[in-house]
Amino acid sequence: xxxxxxxxxxxxxxAIVRPDRLGEVKQALAETGAPxxxxxxxxxxxxxxxxxxxxxxxxxxxxxHQKVKIECVVADIPVQDVVDAILDSASTGEPGDGKxxxxxxxxxxxxxxxxxxxxxx
Amino acid sequence: MTVxxxxxxxxxxxxxxxxxxxxxxxxxxxxxxxxxxLEAGQVRAKNVGNVLMKNMTDWTxxxxxxxxxxxxxxSIVGGLTSPGGFSVAGAFAYINDPTAYxxxxxxxxxxxxxxxxxxxxxxxxxxxxxxxxxxxxxxAIIYPAVTxxxxxxxxxxxxxxxxxxxxxxxxxxxxxTVVHMVGGLAGLVGAKLVGPRxxxxxxxxxxxxxxxxxxxLAVLGTLFLAFGWYGFNVGTQATVLAASDGGLTFMxxxxxxxxxxxxxxxxxxxxxxxxxxxxxxxxxxxxxxxNGLLAGLVAVTGAVxxxxxxxxxxxxxxxxxxxxxxxRWVVDSLKIDDVCGVFxxxxxxxxxxxxxxxxFGVTASGGYTFLGVNQLVMQxxxxxxxxxWTVAAxxxxxxxxxxxxxxxxxxxxxxxxxxxxxxxxxxxPEFTAGQREGPAMSPDGGIPGGAQDD
Numbered sequence: 001x002x003x004x005x006x007x008x009x010x011x012x013x014x015a016i017v018r019p020d021r022l023g024e025v026k027q028a029l030a031e032t033g034a035p036x037x038x039x040x041x042x043x044x045x046x047x048x049x050x051x052x053x054x055x056x057x058x059x060x061x062x063x064x065h066q067k068v069k070i071e072c073v074v075a076d077i078p079v080q081d082v083v084d085a086i087l088d089s090a091s092t093g094e095p096g097d098g099k100x101x102x103x104x105x106x107x108x109x110x111x112x113x114x115x116x117x118x119x120x121x
Numbered sequence: 122m123t124v125x126x127x128x129x130x131x132x133x134x135x136x137x138x139x140x141x142x143x144x145x146x147x148x149x150x151x152x153x154x155x156x157x158x159l160e161a162g163q164v165r166a167k168n169v170g171n172v173l174m175k176n177m178t179d180w181t182x183x184x185x186x187x188x189x190x191x192x193x194x195x196s197i198v199g200g201l202t203s204p205g206g207f208s209v210a211g212a213f214a215y216i217n218d219p220t221a222y223x224x225x226x227x228x229x230x231x232x233x234x235x236x237x238x239x240x241x242x243x244x245x246x247x248x249x250x251x252x253x254x255x256x257x258x259x260x261a262i263i264y265p266a267v268t269x270x271x272x273x274x275x276x277x278x279x280x281x282x283x284x285x286x287x288x289x290x291x292x293x294x295x296x297x298t299v300v301h302m303v304g305g306l307a308g309l310v311g312a313k314l315v316g317p318r319x320x321x322x323x324x325x326x327x328x329x330x331x332x333x334x335x336x337x338l339a340v341l342g343t344l345f346l347a348f349g350w351y352g353f354n355v356g357t358q359a360t361v362l363a364a365s366d367g368g369l370t371f372m373x374x375x376x377x378x379x380x381x382x383x384x385x386x387x388x389x390x391x392x393x394x395x396x397x398x399x400x401x402x403x404x405x406x407x408x409x410x411x412n413g414l415l416a417g418l419v420a421v422t423g424a425v426x427x428x429x430x431x432x433x434x435x436x437x438x439x440x441x442x443x444x445x446x447x448x449r450w451v452v453d454s455l456k457i458d459d460v461c462g463v464f465x466x467x468x469x470x471x472x473x474x475x476x477x478x479x480x481f482g483v484t485a486s487g488g489y490t491f492l493g494v495n496q497l498v499m500q501x502x503x504x505x506x507x508x509x510w511t512v513a514a515x516x517x518x519x520x521x522x523x524x525x526x527x528x529x530x531x532x533x534x535x536x537x538x539x540x541x542x543x544x545x546x547x548x549x550p551e552f553t554a555g556q557r558e559g560p561a562m563s564p565d566g567g568i569p570g571g572a573q574d575d
Contacts, residue, residue, distance in 0.1 A: 020536055043551060043552055051541075052545075053545075053546070053547055053550055053553065054545055054546060055546075055550075060553050062547075062550075062552070062553070064551075064552040066551075
C-alpha cells in the first residue's frame with residue numbers, strides 16, 4: 001500500500017448489484033480491507049430485460065428490478081482495489097449485474113469521536 | 122344427568138351429535154389458513170405464493186382424491202389387516218350414500234391436515250408438479266392406509282391382527298401419530314430427498330440461517346391452528362349426547378377431559394419451549410414458543426381422553442421442550458433442511474405423546490392408573506408400524522415424482538423465487554403503477570437516439 005493511495009482524497013464507491021451477490025461482495029470487501037459499508041434495497045432500470053408480471057390474466061411490465069445499493073467510503077484503501085473486489089464478486093456475466101460509480105467525498109466525520117477527514121473514514 | 126323424554130332419544134342424540142361433528146369439521150377446516158400463514162411466514166417473500174399454492178392444492182385436490190379414492194382405501198386396508206375381511210363394493214359404498222357423507226367429511230378434514238403438513242418441509246425449492254403428485258398420493262394412499270390400520274378397525278386396532286395378539290388396541294384419539302406424525306415424517310423424508318435450499322449449508326456443511334419473511338404471519342398462523350385444534354381434539358369426542366332407554370346422557374365429563382388436556386398441553390408446550398429457547402439462545406424466542414405450543418398440542422392429540430390432567434401437562438411440556446433440540450438435530454446432524462420444522466413439531470412430538478399415553482392413564486373418575494405393559498408395547502408397535510409405512514410409502518411417492526418431473530426447480534428458478542418461476546406472480550409487487558406509453562427502451566435503458574444512447 002502506498003502512503004497516499006487515493007491522492008489524499010476520500011472516495012465513495014457506489015455499487016448497484018444483484019441482491020443475491022451481496023454476501024459475496026461483503027466477503028470480498030472485507031478481504032480488501034474495506035469492511036465498512038452501507039446497504040440499501042433499491043429498484044432500478046438498466047440493461048436487464050423487463051419482466052412480465054401478471055394479475056388476473058392481465059400483464060404488466062416490471063422494468064424496475066430489485067437491486068441492492070452498496071456505499072463504501074475509503075481513504076487509506078486504494079479505491080481501485082474496492083472497485084475490483086466488487087467487479088469480481090458481483091459478476092454473473094448476465095445483463096443486470098449492476099453498475100459501480102466512484103465519487104469524490106468532500107469531507108467526513110465520525111460521530112462518536114468527532115474525528116474529521118481521512119481519520120474519520 | 123338423565124332426562125326422561127317422550128321423544129325418540131336416539132333421534133335427538135343423533136341430531137345433536139351430527140351437528141356437533143359438522144361444527145368441529147368447520148373448525149378443523151380453519152386449520153388450513155393456519156397452516157398457510159404459518160408456512161408463508163417462515164419462507165422468503167419470493168416463495169410465499171408457492172407455499173400458498175401448495176396449501177390450497179392440498180385441500181382442493183385432496184378432498185377430490187379422498188372422496189374418489191382415499192376413504193375407500195382406508196376401509197380396504199382396515200379389512201385386509203383384520204380378520205373381518207372386506208369387499209371393494211362395501212369399501213366404496215359411501216360414495217352413493219348420503220347418510221355416509223358427514224362421516225366422510227369428518228375423515229376428510231383430518232386427511233387434509235396430514236397432507237398440508239408436508240409443504241412446510243419442502244418449501245422454497247420443490248417442483249410444483251412433483252408436489253401435486255405427492256399431495257395426491259398422501260390423500261389417496263399414504264394417509265388412508267394409516268387410518269385403515271387404526272381407526273377403521275385394521276391391523277393396530279383392537280380388532281386387527283396385532284391388536285388381537287396383544288389383547289388391546291392402539292390408542293391415538295385424534296391423530297397425534299395417525300395425522301401429525303404421518304405428516305411430519307412425510308415432510309422429513311421429502312425434505313431429505315428434495316435436498317436443502319441453496320445456501321442452507323455452507324461448504325463445510327454448517328447450517329446458515331434463511332430467516333422467514335414474517336414472524337407475524339407465522340405466529341398468527343400458529344394461533345389459527347390452535348383454534349382449529351379444538352375442533353380436532355374436542356370434536357373427536359363425537360358423542361355429545363348418549364341415548365339409552367329413552368333417556369339422554371350428556372357426555373360432559375368426556376368432553377371436559379379432552380378440552381382440558383388440549384388446553385393444558387398447549388400451554389405447557391408453549392411455556393416449555395419459551396424456557397428452553399431462553400436457555401439455548403439467551404432470550405425467549407417467539408417462533409420457538411409458537412412451535413412449542415403446536416408441539417404440545419400434537420403430543421396430547423392422541424392422549425386427551427386417556428391421560429390425567431397432569432399427564433397432559435407433562436406430555437405437552439416434554440414435546441414443547443424437545444422442539445428446539447429436535448429441530449437442531451435434524452438440521453445439524455441429519456443435514457436435512459426441514460424449513461418449518463415439521464418433524465420436530467408434528468413428527469417426534471406425535472410419537473412421544475402417543476407412546477407415553479399408558480404411563481399417564483386416567484380412570485373414569487379422574488384418578489391415575491397405569492394402562493398396562495401390553496398397552497405400552499402396543500403404543501410402541503403402533504408408532505413403529507405407522508412410522509415405517511409412512512417413510513417407505515413417502516419415499517416411493519417422491520421417487521416416482523422425481524422420475525416423472527424432477528423434485529427440484531433449477532438453480533436459477535430457486536434464486537429467482539418460486540412465485541415467479543413456478544407461478545408467474547409476485548406476492549408483494551412494487552412499482553407496478555404508472556405504466557405509460559413512451560419511447561422504446563434500448564437494452565441498457567437509454568432512449569434510442571437520445572443522449573444516453575451510445
